[in-house]
Amino acid sequence: MAKITLVTGGARSGKSSFAQQMAEAKSERPVYLATARIWDEDFAQRVKRHQADRDERWVNVEEEKQLSKHDFSGKVVLMDCVTLWLTNFFHDSEYKLDEALEAAKAEWKLFIQQDMELIVVTNELGMGVHPEHEVARKFADLQGWMNQHIAKGADAVYLLVSGIPVKIK
Structure with missing residues (x-):
């Protein structure tokens, strides 16, 4: 089983840097597990900025959904991030909340069977403005429920507030 540390917070709170x-600090060759799907040029630039923040020590793996197909046994893995990963399930399910949540939970269960040290970045969407549109509200619910699911099984949970980590669990 994976040893899981969940790092959560709002946009630009310092989650990824932390x-x-x-x-x-935990590995000389950590693995960066990128879950992003490149949707547009602005997002591509964000990805490039994140890539530039990492040096040659990092092993990069890109995987939009099927995290469990990669062997991370004995590794320190930084998954960045749950929000982008869930977006792929939500989009591919044609925005069906229950279907996306069940698929994500099933894949998560398979993924965390590996013996690895897993650091997971996610977003706290429910602490912001209430979404105006139905699809956005459904995604905020999906994110909140998956965050709860991951946090329940995590060994440690940190909330980042204005760049300051606060240990929750």
Whole structure:
């Protein structure tokens, strides 16, 4: 089973930087597990900025959904991030909340069977503005339920607030 540390917070709260520093302190060759699907040019630029933040120590793996198909046994893995990973399930299910949640939970269960140190970055969407549109509200619910699911099984949980980590669990 994976040893899981969940790092959560709002947009630009410092989650990724904190998680990256944690992974680098735990391993000389950490794995960066990128879950992003490139949707547009602005997003491609965000990905490039994140890539530039990592040096040659990092092993990069890109996987949009099927995390469990990769062997991470004995590794320190930084998964960045749950939100982008869930977006892929939500989009591919044609925005069916229950279907996306069940598929994500099933894949998560398979993924965490590996003996690895897993640092997971996610977003706290429910702490912001209430979404105006139905699809956005459904996604906020999906994110919140999956965050709860991951946090329940996590060994440690950190909330980042204005760049300051607060240990929750």
